[in-house]
Amino acid sequence: MLTQSFELMLYGLTGVFFALGILYVITLAMAKLMPAKAPEDSEES
């Protein structure tokens, strides 16, 4: 079970980083493809 718990850490963290990595790439692409054109098109934070 100890080996399985280490596998859980390995695959779990890899999975989280992989999912967020894909999201990172898509977010960068979106920033390039969809820049805020005019002030009224941007969201006030």
Place this chain on the structure above:
Amino acid sequence: MEALFSGLMDITWQSLIMIAIGGLLIYLGIAKEYEPNLLVPMGFGAIMVNLPFAAVWSFEGAEGVLQILYNFGIATELFPVLIFVAVGAMCDFSLLLGNPKMLFLGAAAQFGIFATAIAVVVIGQMFPELGIDLKSAASIGIIGAADGPTSIFVAAKFAPQFLGPISVAAYSYMSLVPIIQPPVVMALTTREERLIRMKHTDASISKTALIIFPIMVTIIAGLLAPICVPLVGLLMFGNLLRVCGVLERLSLAAQNELANLVTLLLGITIGGTMHWEKFLDPMTILILILGFFAFIFDTAGGIIFVKFLNLFSKEKINPMCGAAGISAFPMSARVMQQIAKKEDPTNFILMPAITANVAGQIASAIAGGMVLVIVPWLLS
């Protein structure tokens, strides 16, 4: 006459302890203002269920009101996912879209989930009588998601018998972030690192990108870990209500009415699971101790990851932003800003810390999904 005193005769010292614990939760909620929205209903639920005969749970063979709520909202996982709609409607992801590398800080701060699961397994092997298996280890580890709904979602699937203590630990430690995180930050960072200034670029994000983002996150999460769609999907649905610009009433309803109602029902129902027969157990003490360490491991994971990134990047990140990558939003970011301000009153890291904090929201839901996918796969 005997029937009149039957309640008094039925009280046990264990139920008195649990009533005291319920009172303590109410005290912490009201006097210390530690997550009062949850701790007060939870404490009251705990008091009610430990009164003689626990009629609020079941009476004369019939389900009581709290058991009905449990079966309806917790066993089906309805309440935690509804809370996520509300959380999504409250989250502003525009900061994250402007600085997407912060996503990785959210991922690193999930380290506590897995480190704690390993610690639970080690303890389980030292004390086999505790009967710990991988599912219960993962359920205790998920306290490190620093996210109540995710903890409840995973625990309800893997270890419903520990749902009460896991929920209490998750919400209590979230409220104790201002006490838990600063010593870890001080131990793992140098003064020079804490003085690192971060540029806040006020990136203007197009509305189209803001609308596509929640849809995209849901699709990616659904493709990688389909089981986490109820969590990530409803979190992002709530966010779509917020950003689409045409559903303001629904967005406000999610942020207020839905959040308030479900929080109330969730709190009192979790309190209802805290009957002494289930709660006064060595496992409860273990869960409370390890939950505390889960938050410490999370904080350490985030800080060490940023220090590692700083070895290679020109533009240094303040390691305290790594600590803010846990999901306890926005408390963790505020705590980091307070520490930064103590070191240098002119250093403002609040915005990048909040960005990491928001990333932690997404990362914790995805991590919950990963745990739900990987554990059954490892056991098969």
